[in-house]
Amino acid sequence: MMMWLSAGIALTLAAIVFILFKWGNMRMIGVTPVRTLTFIAILFTSGLDVGLIMFPLTEFGGYADTAANPEYSFTNPLAIEFGFWGFFIWSFYFLTCFYFCIIEPKVKFFEISWVKFINNVIIIGTCAFTAFLLLSNLPWYLPSIGDGESIVPTFYLIVFAAIAFSVYSSTDIKYVRILSVSTTWMFLALILFMWGGAFLWGDSQVGQYFAATEMLGGYFANIQHFLFPINDYHAFYLFWWFAWSIMIGQFTSRFCGGLKTYQVLAAMMIIPSIPIAGWFGVLYHYHNAGLDTTGIRNMAMVFVGIVFVINSLDSLIRLYTDNLNLSASRLGKVKYFAFNFIALSALTMLFKIDFLQIQWVGALVIGLFYCCLGYILYSKFGSVRAIDSSPEENELDFKKIETSH
Numbered sequence: 001m002m003m004w005l006s007a008g009i010a011l012t013l014a015a016i017v018f019i020l021f022k023w024g025n026m027r028m029i030g031v032t033p034v035r036t037l038t039f040i041a042i043l044f045t046s047g048l049d050v051g052l053i054m055f056p057l058t059e060f061g062g063y064a065d066t067a068a069n070p071e072y073s074f075t076n077p078l079a080i081e082f083g084f085w086g087f088f089i090w091s092f093y094f095l096t097c098f099y100f101c102i103i104e105p106k107v108k109f110f111e112i113s114w115v116k117f118i119n120n121v122i123i124i125g126t127c128a129f130t131a132f133l134l135l136s137n138l139p140w141y142l143p144s145i146g147d148g149e150s151i152v153p154t155f156y157l158i159v160f161a162a163i164a165f166s167v168y169s170s171t172d173i174k175y176v177r178i179l180s181v182s183t184t185w186m187f188l189a190l191i192l193f194m195w196g197g198a199f200l201w202g203d204s205q206v207g208q209y210f211a212a213t214e215m216l217g218g219y220f221a222n223i224q225h226f227l228f229p230i231n232d233y234h235a236f237y238l239f240w241w242f243a244w245s246i247m248i249g250q251f252t253s254r255f256c257g258g259l260k261t262y263q264v265l266a267a268m269m270i271i272p273s274i275p276i277a278g279w280f281g282v283l284y285h286y287h288n289a290g291l292d293t294t295g296i297r298n299m300a301m302v303f304v305g306i307v308f309v310i311n312s313l314d315s316l317i318r319l320y321t322d323n324l325n326l327s328a329s330r331l332g333k334v335k336y337f338a339f340n341f342i343a344l345s346a347l348t349m350l351f352k353i354d355f356l357q358i359q360w361v362g363a364l365v366i367g368l369f370y371c372c373l374g375y376i377l378y379s380k381f382g383s384v385r386a387i388d389s390s391p392e393e394n395e396l397d398f399k400k401i402e403t404s405h
Contacts, residue, residue, distance in 0.1 A: 023387070025261065026260065040272070052279070087270075092242065106384060107376055107380045179310065235359070251315050
């Protein structure tokens with residue numbers, strides 16, 4: 001699996017370099033272009049899930065224990081956490097976003113029946129994994145409910161309610177957009193709330209926060225260590241990002257609003273990394289200073305984490321139901337709701353009993369990447385080589401929007 005993962009990363013890096021060399025100054029325009037800030041909000045909230053909120057506090061200690069994990073000794077725990085979530089790995093999303101915005105309209109690889117089937121299996125499976133992550137982390141963050149270790153009926157109700165809300169939100173694209181922007185503001189508010197709890201009405205000194213965030217430099221000084229898997233746990237993260245990449249690219253490519261290719265790459269790697277760095281800096285201070293996160297702080301993190309889950313799921317539900325022609329308008333809202341709710345709830349339980357693993361999904365995505373490359377080289381090389389702009393119909397629609405403004 002490690003060799004397969006490394007092969008996937010090598011292909012991703014090579015493809016990004018080629019794209020920048022050939023199409024770096026070309027404008028990317030999707031079928032539903034939006035303003036840049038809206039695009040970034042959709043990318044950020046669709047491309048992350050509850051793990052961003054809930055994982056760091058449970059992981060810093062493991063990264064700091066270099067006696068048990070000597071492979072982490074090249075830098076500090078905060079830099080490692082950031083390396084698993086920020087900057088470089090957002091280039092995975094750029095690659096798939098570019099492909100679905102610019103290349104897929106010419107190639108139509110994902111319209112091949114067996115590819116379409118595998119693609120939707122990937123999307124549905126990753127949706128369920130997102131719900132499973134919420135379920136598995138609730139005992140740690142809400143120890144007042146249950147014994148702090150076991151998953152009790154209340155946690156199942158919370159997760160099933162999040163799935164239900166997501167299915168309903170996916171019935172209309174306007175809900176998806178509104179929720180994406182709202183989630184971004186909620187996340188920024190959570191950062192400020194936790195920061196204030198430590199440094200404004202808490203006993204910590206502001207200088208301690210800046211001292212913590214300076215540790216992020218350890219990531220950029222050692223970025224080469226993060227390109228390929230450090231160990232099995234890092235491989236888990238990288239497979240997870242691959243699993244997300246193919247569907248986030250499909251979804252976000254719709255909303256590209258005229259930025260040049262190199263600008264989209266820079267925006268995807270830099271802009272989401274800023275709030276991630278700010279958030280991790282706050283959490284690392286809480287961890288390092290031994291500050292209490294119980295009570296309202298934990299409740300706030302859980303609430304925003306649930307909203308992240310809803311925001312991610314509704315985007316992806318919308319994607320695979322469109323792909324399968326199972327929209328709410330075609331099935332009717334009752335049948336649409338029942339089908340998606342039952343399917344995602346059942347798959348979440350399969351992850352719970354370890355019947356499914358996200359690494360398998362990520363490995364399947366890498367396989368699709370190589371199949372797509374082979375298909376292009378074999379039968380679509382001329383069409384791809386001739387690409388010099390976004391799809392013509394997207395360009396025309398974008399000009400109409402610009403004119404109307």
